[in-house]
Amino acid sequence: MQNKLVDSINPLIGASTSQEFGEGKTFPGPTTPFGLVQLSPDTITGGDNGPGYSWHHKTIEGFSFTHMSGIGWYGDLGNFLVMPTTGKLKTERGTKGAEDGYRSRFRHETEVVKAGYYAVTLDDYNIRAELTAAPRAGLLKFTFPKSDQSRVQIDLARRVGGTSVRQSVTVVDDHTIEGWMECTPDGGGWGNGDGKAHYTVHFSAQFSKPLKKFGVWSAEIPDSQRRKREDIESAAYRARVAAADVLEGCRAREGKHLGFYTEFPTTEGEVVLVKAGISFVSVEGARQNLKRDIPGWDFAGVHQSARRLWEKALQNVEIEGGTPSQREAFSTALYHTMIDPRAASDSDGRYIGADRKPHQTGQFTYRTIFSGWDVFRSQYPLLSIIRPDVVNDTVNSLIQQAELSGRGCLARWEILGAESGCMIGDPAVSVIVDAYLKGIRRFDTAKAYQLCRQSVMGNTTSRPSQAEYERQGFVPGSISWTLENAYFDHCTARFADALGKHDDATLLKQRAQNYRTIYDPSVGNMRARNRDGSWTTWHGATTEGQGCVESNPYQQGWFVPHDVPGLIQLMGKQYFLDYLTAFFEKTPANFKWNPYYNHANEPVHQVAYLFVYAGAPWLTQKWVRFILNNAYGTGVKGLCGNEDVGQMSAWYLLSALGFHPVSPVDGTYIIGSPLFDRVTLRLDPAYYKGKTFTVVAHNNSEKNFYIQSARLNGKPLERAWLKHAEIVVGGTLEFVMGPEPNLHWGSAPGT
Known part of the structure; x- marks a missing residue:
């Protein structure tokens, strides 16, 4: 019998910010499914190191309670950094190891990483650190050497992409400290402040060893001192922190750059535990989160509870077949899709809204970290099948954010109630309309529609050149904006049709055809236009920029997902097929950043499936399997x-x-090329009538990746596509696989 999926999870997959190792930018520490707390090691503060940890680094500066998974733009969170040390107290993290700061060297062979658990040995101090997490609290276990001066110190100012700008800490009793850390754009963070993240992390922390010798350090930060990412990285700023006043015995303090420490002697192998509840609402919320999630000191019990939560979260998906490496990649991928959108509310349902005031919800879980431009493509379609409840929560949360922010339109990239404006388009519209049309509707439909409509039709603040787009059918100077606007217009048109708002639907359907305005047959590609309608200078399809966001015209030009037959008609079928084939044939097998099929970034994520529309489904099968086998893997480079x-x-x-x-x-x-012999999805009965949907691939192997024939619920299936409704009523989809393409199987949608 094969192991459970939870046993194949490897959180180290993608845990690097280095190009050499793939830049997955995940974090390896423990969390729970969609949990508020992510307790993970941090190897660096600053730079474009969003997860705070990178496998190629050699030192660890501590273990913080909040992280983000797989992001750039300098990152954010990384708050409440806990570090065990010995010897003289150091108040600054340093750059090398214990000789110049509180950080420590470590070796990867001492790391143990699995679902709900992380461990490492801090070589400079000979301390074994172990971490586990609950939904809204975390627990650390430190095994100390014999020492007259052992310590647990907490850097309250620390933040992944900058610093918290003000902190407070109070010693409540001889085992407990409580306080908060305020993070604003002035302290860098998301987009180095441009992301507008503004939040306060409240904590309630307890120590298993009583607080006898303790204190606070406080660095003198002048009012004139800037504190963006590059400022806190500077030698001058770090010197200020290293020279912080140490206030022994201080029981309460508020300041601009604080830390807390407790010192004690330890015997060889003595264990000291630290636990903390976290809340974005209040200290009382953090206290109650800790009380509910980790009432005692049973480290093994908390770890097992975290593992059971992951086992339960993954039990709706069951796979048979595949290699151990494929099972590891699949299990970890499922794990990574269940980190966000995380719960942002306390255990009692209270949360901080976009108006930065507390609110209460009992009807849904308020969620945050909506990376819209990325996740509307695959993440939310996946969740709509395996976790429709999370999709429903997200829609309600996006509606709340739009209303409480006063903006009147939907967030593009939301972080803790703030609309960062990161990336382009109106991706929340796709997520909301997709949910509604799939029957996920436990939200205010009227509000949802009005916000979608306002986002695509009346939003002049975040849609550039909206008037010109409406008048001329294109956004001057931009391929990306023009194409994405057209798709989100299509989304809203579908919503309008479903609600009987036919005038809106008619107008939006017309606008969804705006992609046609920027196709230039003389270059055989989408091409940006100037404001007067003339073409912008052409530098070739593979040159980045030219009106494309994080892409080039070759990559972005395929983004007409709502009307691929229309795109084929524009380009000509044979040219479309030849141009698409060359796009893949020129892609490097290592899938490093490249000007062709660049799977490392989102604009191309639908492109391998376009061959089906051109009557060549076997090429979709070929290239999908190629991507599965080469763009993904195990370990850090996965x-x-x-x-x-x-x-x-x-x-x-x-x-x-x-x-x-x-x-x-x-x-x-x-339909592409199934990777496993059998996959069974257990459907949520609260949303769907079917019990399970099973995909079976007979004769499947590394060489047999072409579909020879297919059956749906025992009946022959001659088309290379499925409807969502066919999945959620339950049933079985069977494929017979072979080593050569069947050129006669698989019709396109609409044929």
Whole structure:
């Protein structure tokens, strides 16, 4: 019998910010499914190191309670950094090891990483550190050497992409400290402040060893001192922190750069435990979160509880077949798709809204970290099948954010109630419409529609050149904005049609055809136009920029997911097929960042499935399996690019099942090449009538990746696509696989 999926999870997959190792930018520490706490090691503060940990680093500066998975843009969170040390107290993290700061060297062979657990030996101090997590609290176990001056110190100012700007700490009793850390754009963080993240982390922490000798350190930070990412990285700023005043016996303090420490002698092998509840609402919320999640000191029990939560979260998906490496990649991908959107509310349902005031919800879980431009493509279509409840929570949360922010339109990239404006388009529209059309509707439909409509039709603040787009059919100077606007117009048109708002639907359907305005047959590609309608200078399809966001015209030009037949008509079928084939044939097998099929970034994630529309489904089968085998793997190098809050893994999961959407809101999945012999999905009875949906691939192997024939519920299936409704009523999809393409199987949607 094969191991449970939970036993194959390897959180080290993608845990690097180095190009050499794939830049997956995941974190390896323990968390629970969609949990508020992510307790993980940190190897660096600053730079473009969003997860705070990178495998190629040689030292650890501590273990913080909040992290983000797979992101760039300098990152955020990484709050409440706990570090065990011995010897003289150091108040600054340093750059080398214990000789110049509180950080320590470590070796990867001492790391143990699995679902709900992380351990490492801090070589400079000979301390074994072990971590485990509950949904809203974390527990650390430190095994000390014999020492007259052992210590646990907590850097309250620390933040992944900058610093918290103000902190408070109070010694409540001889085992407990409580306080908060305020993080604003002035302290860097998301987008080095441009992401507008503004939040306060409250904590209630307890120590198993009584507080006898303790204190606070406080660095003198002048009012004139800037504190963005580059400032806190500077030698001058770090010198200020290293020279912080140490206030022994201080029981309460508020300041600009604080830390707390407790010192004690230890015998060889003595264990000291630290636990903390975290809340974005209040200290009382943090206290109650800790009381509910970790009432005692049973480290093994908390770890086993975390593991059971993951086992339960993954039990809706069962796989048979595949190699151990494929099972590891699949299990970890499922794990990574269940980190966000995380719960942002306390155990009592209270949360901080976009108006930075506390609110209460009992009807849904308020969630945060919506990386819209990434996750509308694969992550939310996947969740709509395996976790429709999380999709429903997300829609309610996006509605709340839009209303409480006063903006009147939907967030593009939301972080703790703030709309960061990161990336482009109106991806929340796709997520909301997709949910509604799939029957996930436990939200205010009227509000949802109005916000979608306002986002695409009346939003002049975050949609650039909206008037010109409406008048001329293109965004001047931009391929990406024009194409994405057209798709999100299509999404809203579908919503309008479903609600009987036919005038809106008619207008938006017309606008969804705006992609046609920027196709230039003279270059055989989408091309940006100037404001007067003339073409911008052409530098070749593979040159980045030219009106493309994080891509080039060759990559971005395929983004017409809602009307692929129309795109084929524009380009000509044979040219479309030849141009698409060359796009893949020129892609390097190592999938490093490249000007062709660059799977490391989202603009191309639907492109392998376009061959089906051109009557060549076997080429979709070929290239999907190629991507599955080469862009993903095991260990640190297991991701070819940023995980992007679950998107990269969700693409893998759907494609491994054997299908993936091109246009999520149309409820159609294009069939690719299933990776496993059998995959069974257990459907949520609160949303869907079916009990299970099973995909079986007979004769499947590394060489047999071409579909020879297919059957759905025992009846021949001659088309290379499925409808969402066919999945959620339950049943069985069977494939017969072979080593050569069957050129006569698989019709395209609409044929």
